Amino acid sequence: MKRIALWASGMTIMTLVFIICSGEHPETKMVTNEPKLHVQTNAASTNVPSIANTGTQSSTFALTPHEQQAYEAMKKDLNEEHLKELNPISIAKIYVQASLDGEYDVVYALYTDRLDRIRWSKEEDEKIPPSDRGTREMILTQFQGIEKGIFIQTSEDEGYIKFTNENGKFGFQMIKDDDDIWNVAFMPIQ
Template sequence: MKDPLTNIKKSLDATVFKDPQFGAKNKNAVFQKIHKPKKIYILPAFVSGLLIMVMASTGIYFATERMGEDSPIASLPDNPASTEIHPSQGQTGTQPAPIYVAKDENELSMQDAETAVELCVDALTDYYKAIWNGTEIDLDRFIGNENLKEYVETKVYAEFQKYGGLDGKVKQLEIGDWEVKFSEDEKGGYLYLDIPVNIQKHYGGGYGEGTEFFVRNVDGKLVIADWYTGGKDTYDYLVRGYEQKIIDPDIWNDNEWVAKFKSGTGLYDFEQQVYDRFKLKHDVKELAGLKPISIAKLYAYASYHEDFETAYALYTDREDHILWSKEEDEQIPLADRGTSEQALQTFRKLEKGSFVQTGDYEGYIEFYPNGDREEKSGFSMIKNEDGIWQVAFLPVQ
């Protein structure tokens, strides 16, 4: 006699599993239970039919419940997803990058939850590979907003400076019990995702972090609209602040908000500490040990914040390279110093530049403020008698 469970499976395929709200994770969970070894009983036909109706109704009920805008979809806590990462794994170019297509080109809904989770998990995987293993991350795959993309680029660079030199390559990510919520708005709605991840190392140990995302549908493609990783030591916590919940999916279209992060002058925690100490007495010894790019970032930071006294103190103290005195500097009118917005553009992407030493105590930082390799800028540096790099007068011309 045919196994009655086969009929149940066929019925589910034709009913519950046809509903896109009943996601892949739910479907796999039911399949696991169907294929779990168990005793076979001969069920009367009416009992089999009743069982089918109950299971189908239950699936439809859960699918309907998920249609509400505040209803979460969560991965099964006892079956977390994991991603194996090899030490040298990177973008090989042999496989086409996936495109995260919306169910409906013109709108977003909870039907896109599974694809949104896939998008964010892939982004997290490439992110942790980039900051620990030094591989490339193609942010164009995940992010549509240029302002957010630039911020995340700087975030990746900063975190790699912190972790990339450590002997702790990432082996595997385990995704915990994630949550998705849909909200309506005048732009077609957005998905909020809360995804905990456990980062495991090749040589033992690891740590956990929680990350929040907003996802939108842009011309039929799902893209990340905001990305915040919590925890007191994270880049987002230090730069964006302690707020643990992202609240505005359009924050990266806010010019006032973006101005805080687009300058390229954002300091790492150790640079901020040096700046705060140096600002007190302008003691050049506080700069000892800093690389030229860090010194240049301090100057850019001081210029943006109109801290002209500190900016002057960062200039070279080699007598044959001093162009004007501190007293003369204090007489320069504000109108001749340039605005903060001009400083943003002048020093944009300075932190991603490369230092080129041209002599025993001279050099410059080569950088591209507009991202165009043909529009190159240079920031001149001079090493003083004590071996400390300082800013040349008129560093960018």
């Protein structure tokens, strides 16, 4: 069955779920890796601290305890098996946190390892100076709102997190590797 994602600005998540569940649009399906839930969000209902827009650049960003545990494990051995139980939004948040912390080995480990999708080698990545990776403020501004995004799966092994912030609408591309773990695409922002 062909998967088609529906997202319309101004519609609430509950409206989208109603449309999908009511059968009003039988050819349309929101896709996520969460069972029984067709709209993936990591929003306030789970009490996840978010990037707050206070008009200044003093934003906060936080991982959930489960995400933090996976992140700490990744820092120790760079084994993506620690991500197996996480949804794509959680993996993207770990990518943001690793970028904020300057954990560039973790950032690279979070990228897809599909040979046809690799854009640069680990050795080339290690040559990128921290000054070219963005300041903390730039990273927080760029990814502001990603934790409130909606993951839209566009094929068996591709999808993106659609999120909005004061700079506009963005897509953060994710790729499912052969090991069935979602990874970050190289140059993920669309």
